Amino acid sequence: MSIGMNIRHDSAVTHVAGESVFIDDRPEVRGEVHVGVVGSPIARGRLISIDSKEALAHPDCLGVYTAADFHAKAWGTIKHDQPFLVVEEISYMQEAVCLIASKRRDSVEAIKKLIKVKAEETPGVFSIDEAKAKGEVLYRAASPFMQGNVDAALAQAPHCLKGVFRCGGQEHFYLESQAAIAYPLENGQVEVHSSSQHPSETQRVVAEALGIPFHQVVCVVKRMGGGFGGKESQGAPIAAYAALVANRLKRAARIVLTKDQDMMITGKRHPFQNEYEVGFDGDGRLLAVKAILQSDGGAYLDLSSSILERAMFHLDGAYYLPNVHIEGVCYRTHHHPHTAFRGFGGPQGNMTIESILEDVAHFLKKDASEVRRINLYSGQNLRTPYGQVLENNLLPEIHERLLKSANYQKRLKELTEFNSKRTGKIRGISVTATKFGISFTARFLNQANALVNLQLDGTLQVSTGATEMGQGVNTKIQQIVAHAFGLPPESVRVMPTSTEKNHNTSPTAASSGSDLNGAAALLAANRIKNRLIPLARAMFNGLSFDPTLEFEAGKEADKEADKEADTVSDSGIQFQEGRVLDSLSGKSIRLQELIQTAYQNRISLGSYAHYKTPDLGFDKTKVTGRAFNYYTQGMAVSEVEIDEYTGEMKVRRADILMDLGRSLNPGIDRGQTTGAFIQGMGWVTSEHLVYDEKRNLLSHSPTTYKIPNVQDTPREFHVDFIENPHNDRNVHGSKAVGEPPFLLGTSVWTAIKHALSYRANGKEIHLVSPATPEVILMELTRLKGM
Numbered sequence: 001m002s003i004g005m006n007i008r009h010d011s012a013v014t015h016v017a018g019e020s021v022f023i024d025d026r027p028e029v030r031g032e033v034h035v036g037v038v039g040s041p042i043a044r045g046r047l048i049s050i051d052s053k054e055a056l057a058h059p060d061c062l063g064v065y066t067a068a069d070f071h072a073k074a075w076g077t078i079k080h081d082q083p084f085l086v087v088e089e090i091s092y093m094q095e096a097v098c099l100i101a102s103k104r105r106d107s108v109e110a111i112k113k114l115i116k117v118k119a120e121e122t123p124g125v126f127s128i129d130e131a132k133a134k135g136e137v138l139y140r141a142a143s144p145f146m147q148g149n150v151d152a153a154l155a156q157a158p159h160c161l162k163g164v165f166r167c168g169g170q171e172h173f174y175l176e177s178q179a180a181i182a183y184p185l186e187n188g189q190v191e192v193h194s195s196s197q198h199p200s201e202t203q204r205v206v207a208e209a210l211g212i213p214f215h216q217v218v219c220v221v222k223r224m225g226g227g228f229g230g231k232e233s234q235g236a237p238i239a240a241y242a243a244l245v246a247n248r249l250k251r252a253a254r255i256v257l258t259k260d261q262d263m264m265i266t267g268k269r270h271p272f273q274n275e276y277e278v279g280f281d282g283d284g285r286l287l288a289v290k291a292i293l294q295s296d297g298g299a300y301l302d303l304s305s306s307i308l309e310r311a312m313f314h315l316d317g318a319y320y321l322p323n324v325h326i327e328g329v330c331y332r333t334h335h336h337p338h339t340a341f342r343g344f345g346g347p348q349g350n351m352t353i354e355s356i357l358e359d360v361a362h363f364l365k366k367d368a369s370e371v372r373r374i375n376l377y378s379g380q381n382l383r384t385p386y387g388q389v390l391e392n393n394l395l396p397e398i399h400e401r402l403l404k405s406a407n408y409q410k411r412l413k414e415l416t417e418f419n420s421k422r423t424g425k426i427r428g429i430s431v432t433a434t435k436f437g438i439s440f441t442a443r444f445l446n447q448a449n450a451l452v453n454l455q456l457d458g459t460l461q462v463s464t465g466a467t468e469m470g471q472g473v474n475t476k477i478q479q480i481v482a483h484a485f486g487l488p489p490e491s492v493r494v495m496p497t498s499t500e501k502n503h504n505t506s507p508t509a510a511s512s513g514s515d516l517n518g519a520a521a522l523l524a525a526n527r528i529k530n531r532l533i534p535l536a537r538a539m540f541n542g543l544s545f546d547p548t549l550e551f552e553a554g555k556e557a558d559k560e561a562d563k564e565a566d567t568v569s570d571s572g573i574q575f576q577e578g579r580v581l582d583s584l585s586g587k588s589i590r591l592q593e594l595i596q597t598a599y600q601n602r603i604s605l606g607s608y609a610h611y612k613t614p615d616l617g618f619d620k621t622k623v624t625g626r627a628f629n630y631y632t633q634g635m636a637v638s639e640v641e642i643d644e645y646t647g648e649m650k651v652r653r654a655d656i657l658m659d660l661g662r663s664l665n666p667g668i669d670r671g672q673t674t675g676a677f678i679q680g681m682g683w684v685t686s687e688h689l690v691y692d693e694k695r696n697l698l699s700h701s702p703t704t705y706k707i708p709n710v711q712d713t714p715r716e717f718h719v720d721f722i723e724n725p726h727n728d729r730n731v732h733g734s735k736a737v738g739e740p741p742f743l744l745g746t747s748v749w750t751a752i753k754h755a756l757s758y759r760a761n762g763k764e765i766h767l768v769s770p771a772t773p774e775v776i777l778m779e780l781t782r783l784k785g786m
């Protein structure tokens with residue numbers, strides 16, 4: 001009933017009213033202190049001393065804390081290689097050196113300035129090329145992905161192209177900066193409220209930082225003001241800073257980074273530099289692709305190994321590669337450690353093949369959409385470079401329908417004519433695809449647990465490990481549970497995420513928050529229903545209940561519920577519109593009456609369940625097994641116009657068609673699709689990270705870092721979903737949506753490439769990402785031979 005409906009976002013009203021509580025909206029408690037982070041003044045070198053005398057003399061300063069105050073010196077999601085605070089070696093500009101605690105927020109910056117950090121600078125490594133020359137490898141993929149015989153196919157191919165695809169990093173630009181408040185409790189316990197996508201990791205990191213057992217720490221996440229991957233690992237040390245100060249001073253401690261500081265300190269999307277060789281025939285059919293993906297991991301591992309692997313998994317894009325060889329290396333540089341960002345390496349892999357296909361079409365003077373069409377996964381060509389075979393693949397249909405609805409052929413013709421008129425503007429149009437693998441590639445993360453409490457008035461409280469960052473996971477879980485009990489969505493509340501209710505949870509990431517936690521919540525709801533159904537059956541059979549006597553079936557109820565809850569026991573009993581119906585007798589009772597009777601008969605009205613995605617298991621050494629549960633697919637057509645004199649670009653129109661299975665909430669999914677597309681477009685066109693020669697980030701504020709604004713959105717924008725009721729691999733036939741459409745922003749970049757092809761005079765086009773106006777203008781100038 002509530003499945004597939006446009007139920008409004010569970011925070012819609014409070015967001016608009018300004019009542020939603022983010023970390024810094026939490027009221028100050030008595031004695032609360034403010035924590036500031038002092039960053040390194042050099043990008044690489046050795047810490048010689050920290051002079052905190054003057055700072056400690058400040059009337060508001062309550063303490064200065066260094067690495068020596070931490071029980072564990074390092075943290076890290078995959079490998080414990082990141083110091084909480086610099087011990088001796090400094091590895092990036094603004095790396096955290098020490099903490100200060102202040103009585104007043106207003107004094108934090110003044111106290112920080114009184115700290116004298118002495119450091120000895122040594123030359124750092126700041127590019128993939130330098131790191132490669134010095135052999136600074138953070139991680140190398142276990143085995144290459146291989147199919148067929150790439151060298152033989154390259155040697156025999158009628159045409160070959162070689163090149164390097166380069167793309168830049170990206171700042172997450174969540175509206176709520178990294179933030180946490182820690183409350184010291186009795187017996188050395190600590191409760192941390194954190195803006196984090198990964199409460200379980202935050203709990204662990206806080207415990208390790210303080211040297212206390214995990215059960216002494218509770219991490220609560222009500223919501224984030226955006227995460228986008230930037231709060232998956234990086235929220236944890238921030239929470240640990242607050243917890244350390246709270247633990248030392250026995251006062252509540254709050255840390256809220258300023259926007260500028262957040263932008264300077266925290267890691268970003270990985271820049272990549274991908275070398276490739278590609279062989280193809282006269283029609284543009286890809287015969288062989290050899291690629292080595294190289295990422296800039298920054299100073300520490302963070303999630304870089306998994307991100308590199310996801311880039312490798314997405315190098316094929318939506319296209320069948322009969323002969324392929326893909327390798328990956330992540331290099332260590334003296335940048336902030338790069339981290340998860342929407343798409344998690346997928347965009348950097350996918351964009352490489354889309355760039356190659358644009359080049360192939362340009363080389364053969366063919367329509368790039370036709371070159372893409374003949375390369376799409378289809379018919380018998382469904383095997384990926386890592387051996388997984390696509391099921392229920394809609395790519396050819398999506399391509400056909402989208403080109404038709406976007407009027408592609410007609411617009412291509414019109415634009416070609418427009419470009420011949422020499423108006424000082426050139427236009428380009430391009431279609432690109434997304435085929436995003438849904439599952440964490442680290443198998444152990446594909447699990448979730450849920451707690452469902454049915455109250456006596458027939459309302460429900462649901463708790464899972466999912467964290468709300470605006471993406472609507474709470475709303476989707478609300479719908480799933482409401483649907484299970486035949487109740488309106490208002491009858492269900494999704495409660496704040498807390499590690500005391502849900503244990504050992506995975507980060508809300510890999511677009512799988514609703515998939516995993518929604519499935520767990522459904523299992524828990526089904527367990528309760530399986531206890532209620534025998535009671536309802538007995539009631540319909542005319543048994544009357546004396547609350548002083550035990551209902552016989554009640555004894556069976558728990559056993560029944562503990563059976564696998566994949567299905568509800570089939571008994572002709574249905575939960576609909578607040579009532580319980582018996583399809584055998586046609587009788588019905590109010591759900592609340594059933595609940596009351598159950599309670600009187602001591603039948604449990606709460607349940608817990610654990611879900612794990614079935615049939616997963618990719619062996620990355622042997623490159624065999626299923627890496628993904630299924631794929632979310634889609635395509636976009638974008639048309640751009642470039643001013644030939646300034647390099648300025650605008651998107652005239654964009655059309656998107658996504659396969660989201662049976663959408664749980666089309667309104668939310670539309671928001672995710674448009675938002676992800678625009679964020680992806682920003683990455684490839686205007687979001688340019690600029691550093692000075694000392695590696696200070698110059699683009700560290702909204703005035704110097706250009707994210708898309710409302711005027712940058714496509715003048716005409718169509719978002720549509722294709723019908724697909726066949727995804728039986730996920731809850732209610734839905735598909736994950738969070739990251740996949742991010743990859744479609746690429747179509748704006750390839751459309752720029754297409755526009756440039758009209759002025760290329762037969763030359764190869766060299767375009768980097770982001771294609772800022774400067775980049776476009778310089779390439780145009782080169783192509784025109786000026």
Ligand code: MTE
Nearest residue numbers: 226227228342470471509510511512513738
């Ligand atoms: N949408 C909003 N509004 N804010 C966010 O921070 N993060 C994205 C995506 N959509 C994000 C968002 C990222 S990186 C992921 S992995 C997914 O949401 C996570 O949520 P889900 O798995 O519940 O879709």
Ligand code: QUE
Nearest residue numbers: 077078306310344439440441442509510
């Ligand atoms: C996608 C993701 C993640 C991922 C793999 C994906 C992710 C993540 C991890 C990960 C891997 C190893 C670990 C760990 C986490 O893998 O977000 O703790 O030891 O955190 O394909 O989004």
Ligand code: MOS
Nearest residue numbers: 229341342509510
């Ligand atoms: Mo999203 S990058 O998986 O948090």
